[in-house]
Amino acid sequence: MNAGLWADTLSRSCAAGTPLLLGTLGEICAERAGVLNLGVEGMMAVGAVAGFGTAAATGSPWLGLAAAAAAGAALSVVHAVVTVALKANQIVSGIALTMLGLGLSGVWGRSYVGTPLAARFGACQLPLLGDIPLLGPAFFRQDPVFYLALLLTAAISFLLWRTRWGITVRSVGENPLAADAAGVDVARVRFLCVAAGGTLAGLAGGYLSLVYIPSWIEGMTAGRGWIVIALTIFAGWDPRRAVLGALLFGGIDAAQYLFQAWVPPNFLKMLPYLATILALLAGRRTAHGEHSAPVALGLPYRKGER
């Protein structure tokens, strides 16, 4: 393989990995506070359609991105109300949220099918770095959302481990009873973390319809929301590791183009899903200590009850 093809594949891996990274960051936020949100697929779908619709109507991809984030957040609030306030089963609520999001996006987007998107993000080449052979084209000539995702990774990592805020969030996920006793409003923290997660999932969806496949196709999330949940486990609930996982899975996506000549396309399309199951296996084996699941993950907290 020549250098051009390598650079191209790497670049494609970064682009395919960006929505996975954004979604995983969001799920890390929610799960670190103890709320499992299986509705990522639905929030991404709604983000994708809201982003596309807004960008098409206003001509501004940035407004589209903002709308995508808002739509993801709005849908996640449903999950927060049902699981945090009404203490319902988080697994079933997440599945319902996925159905809701996929249905809503399909109905909402029916008039966008087949419309090309004029308002797009251009690639922005970073000075000097973009000229590095091989790595330059792959990492430093991407769209602005790619850089935003990296910035958000650093910010969330910092917030979770280096600030008082982060300690509060993690304590709510590990031991809500103790956090409650220390005067933390558990329900409020969980609510905000689920909403932050929804915002990021919405951004991930917006990336799909504004950058990755600049159009609206029903079902364009194609299971990425579920891959995100597996990547969260694979990453050991750590944003830095999420970058590696997203790049790896972006690579699997991009590798499909390389092997088209030798393997039937349907088997290539199975690859990300098979790899997701393998990632779950790998995640289980490497998760220890700081990288194990938050203890209270999935458990509703009932104040004053045990």
Add this chain to the structure above:
Amino acid sequence: MPRLGFVPCEHLATPRRAAAVTLAALAAGVLLASVSFAFMGVNPVSALTRIFAGSFGSLYGWGETVTKAIPLALAGTGLCLAFQGRMWNIGAEGQLLCGAVAATGLALAAPDALPAWLMIPLLFLAGFAGGAACGAVPGWLKARFRVNEVISSLMLNYICAELVQYLVYGPWKGRQQFGFPYTNNFSAAATLPVLGATRIHWPTMVLAALLAPAAHWLLTRTKMGFEIRVMGGNPVAARYAGMDPRRTAVLVMALSGGLAGLAGTGEVAGIHHHLTYPWSISSGYGYSAIIVAWVARLDPLLVLPAALFFGGILVGGDAIQTSMHLPGSAINLFNGIILMCLIAGEFFLRYRPRWRAEAGA
């Protein structure tokens, strides 16, 4: 000022109250769905009227409703078993497709001379085996490696759909099908009989009607059912009692998948008579069955009326799709709203609203 508060009341969860809460949640779901229809510019009253007229308003409608209720009842019964054991099987869609693939494989391979009385039971056995194999994988991964079964079973849905597409476009593509991605048609002996002028393939219907009470009996009257329920309620206690929760986990997932596989057999042998696109074989039955199981409160006996209701919703959904220009995903929206209302309603099984005086007043 008195303030509305909620008092925990576990003893409130009587069957009568559960039924009342479920019906109220369903009503709230239909109401919310109507509001969202209105937002889409569709008159909710006429949409709902058309849904119910399309599904329950005529003999033809009833026939279609029962036809769609069959796979929902079979898959829903299986999901009750899995969910009772707290195995979150979200893979009924893939298990159904796997059953359809296995049945098709047998139908294509078996000699035409085989009589129907032998062929049809064999087809169902093959479908059960295919679905069970597909369900056992996430069960085993969970039992052996503690891999999250929600995600692994869901991933298998996508994998099975790709497998079906590979088969119908590739090695199994039929010769007499004018280039369509269909397998050859099943022989007459491998085709399920239907009731009169309807599409109701009655052997599958009978199977669904018998297996739901059988599953109820399994859960409530047998040692295995007891183990499933204990595993779901308290896995630690199950281990102390000398049970093997790992074995039960694999078994319950295989059973659950096998029932979905039977539904797959019914779809290919009873309706299409060949294997084709995955989305034609199943219009999301595996996902709708989750709601069927939940409406039935995980009791297989109640799955039958619940399946009939949601079969009607699917038929009605098709009716408004064509007449009111709604996309197929409108039914997803409807299902999502209903499921969300159902689990939100469970709050009122455990808590009772009560007016409280403001603190210090």
